[in-house]
Amino acid sequence: MKPTNTSDPTYFHKVVDCQWACPAHTPVPEYIRLIAHGRYTEAFLINWESNVFPGILGRTCDRPCEPACRRGRVEEKPVAICRLKRVAADNRGVVDHLIPRKGPGNGKRVALIGAGPASLTVARDLLPLGYDCVLIERDRKAGGLMRKNIPSFRLPVAVLDEETDRILDMGATPRFGEEITSMKALLDEGFDAIFVGTGAPRGKDLNVPGRKEASDNVHIGTDFLSAVSFRHIEEIGKRVVVIGGGNTAMDCCRTALRLGADSVTVTVRSPRADMKASPWEIEDAEREGIPILDNHAPKEFRLEGGKLVAVVFEKMRAEYDDTGKRRLVPTGEPDVVIPCDDVLMAVGQENSFPWIERDIGIDFDVREAPVVGKVDFQSTRPGVFFGGDAAWGPENIIWAVAHGHQAAISIDLYCQGQDLMQRPAPTTTLISQKMGIHEWSYDNDPTNSRRLNVPHADPALALRDLSMEVELGFDPGQALLESRRCLNCDIQTVFSTNLCIECDGCVDICPVDCITFTPNAEEAELRQMLRVPAQNTDQDLYVSDTLPTARVMVKDEDVCLHCGLCAERCPTGAWDMQKFLYNEAHASTARLPEQEKKHVA
């Protein structure tokens, strides 16, 4: 293999698994260390800079960082990153004076349609540059799906209001309670750019016998959740069946319980392992006593006297063909009849754009989805951008934020007449953490403590109250214990070939056998030649230049503890522990003068 090019920022960035997995590339280990030190405000601001909604995401994020966490490969469970984020938001000090305001007007007006996470992120990034950001929202309040589809027992309204207001207060121009019915008309208003962040609000329906006849008692999940959030629905039948296996289904069943249902049953077509809901949301629903029946495909809504009395299900089983493609086939077992009064259907969502005329240069593909550039988020009509669920269908909040950041960069470039594909580079720093002999600026002694469970509210109370938050969050003591579990993967092991005397000290001390000195070979062969063969091909090998003995140093990044013992055992300083800080470029920081950047960061 060729020597690893560590000057390419992607190499060390990939080692920071959590940050690499985060769509917004939040510098996770950096803020976790701050939390361990009780510096919650700084931890909050790092999050606010990267993912805009620390309090909201600290409760509701889909947490792609956690399955990626190295701790999960070394021990059993990853660091509770999401819960730690919430600790920063819950315990921070006053930040109002640290939040930038709208910059001196630059004469450009941008319309942001839909005041959900994507549009709010665009506004956050463009306001400091002096853009007039006009947020147009059908509802009376900002938040989009975060307000309508996430029940308040998971996300308190106060947290949501605070974080959406923080952006509005920067100086956005709200046009709330106004529904856009024609893109053409909006274009005529003469905005310099338009961003469509309208989400994927249309819940899918199921066409099974009895659906139409039973429509009084069959509700689309997302519509049901928003009706509950705006208090249009305040009660539900005693027996409720929820159809669907995603996070919306989990929110629906728990909401139904709190509206007074006696028995709630979730049914899923597919096997349990294939359910789309996050494992912790399934866990939360089951903890509240809600059964989840998998392999149940709805076959018929049964009515008596014109009223829904039951749903009939066909039992299914998954079969896989040679290519591994799944097919659900009936098992032939007798149908399952579940008596019920109301049905909530959460079988998927889609974006829909009946309000965008098809003759104004915005192209849609055969599936009626807009054609959007993967890098610049621009539609086929210059100056019109899409992001969040509106772009490619349902994802989650953190993806919407990541889209928002990129769209803001594009809008800025577009309004300044620059090439949209010349994206600003991320900023990176790599600095030695050595403080003295065997002393490092970070806590290099990995703790053995196991992942902590977050405390929950008393179910006797929580199950009756729609707005009582179930998860209580870690207290500062628990946060300290949990944050110490972080392996500091951003503190990189940096190797200097010219200093190495090949004494083997690092090889001998490494607790997880990461390091091997070996003759070089092609990657596949080299992976087999290591002290412990490197089977996890998602993780890179760090290969040095050729050493005096014609060998190379190869480090398998997979389960490195970043404990720094290699550097402590090295007599010549060929190993050093250096902090790699990667900051994704944002419109607000990429173009501001240095002094202003510091203020924003």
Next chain:
Amino acid sequence: MTHIVKPQFRHPRLATNSQGLTRRDYEGVISTLCAGCGHDSVTAAIVEACFELELPAHRVAKMSGIGCSSKTTNYFLNYSHGFNSVHGRMPSVATGANLANRELTYLGVSGDGDTASIGIGQFVHAVRRRVNMLYICENNGTYGLTKGQFSATNDRASKNRKGLDTPFDSIDLCNMAIELGAGFVARSFSGDKAQLVPLIKAGIRYKGFALIDVISPCVTFNNHTTSTKSYEYVRDHNHMIGRLDLVETSAEIEADYAPGTSADVTLHDGSQMRFTKLDESYDPTNRETILPALERYRQRGEVATGLLYLDKREADLHELIGTPDQPLNEIDERALVPGSGPLAAINAAHR
């Protein structure tokens, strides 16, 4: 030295041996030696060899004296017996222990000071008596614990860190051991585990006195450019006379050597040693020719490494003096107290 305890986490796919143990189960506490010390590599090689030999750690006795090297017995085989003796007196303690319990595996670790200076009188007699043990001398040519004076194994050609010469000739422990009747004599280098680990394995399996003189650089006091025991010097002047592999009887020997250059030797316990010559002219089983050959290497400034001498007879102290077959603590009362009849016979023999 490192301030933290070595983390307990280990690689999730770390191999286990037939004892159900991983390599890390043969480790001891974390080393307090200088960063980069050759002795830590020897420790790691011992750990590796014991893991590969699948030794039950509780059947091993670690013996040592005083010095940086003698501290290292604390850094491997945490679940073994150990005796850290007075300076230079490890050979007699090991001899006594071995006589008392012949069934343990004896592993002595010493240094050039402990062996070639204060303990040389002890060392030579353990060799002579063919005590069944592996004696590893971690040889760095300097007194590290007392801040870098020349030791008795320091070569005439080697200067100290401040450029001073030594007026004395060095003691070559391998030559001495061959002359005194050691059965297994090898020299190796701490920076070459591929050579060292098989030598340790074979030395442990060998019945009789086995010596491995390991050149183990002292990074603090004897790793400068004018030293003959530095990493760089040993790498540049290393003359490997052969490669040794040890295979258990059940395992197949992988024959990837040129034909006609290798010889197999079966040890007393059935394990196979395969010796592959890298130097055609050197025959490690011929006592007549090896000492002149070693002298030639020395004169050329080469460090001859590998298995230098092997006595295939494998006789140890117990055979030489006819001790009982079982450890003393297993001899029952009837054997220990034979009664008045035999006592009378013994007394009669002295009249």
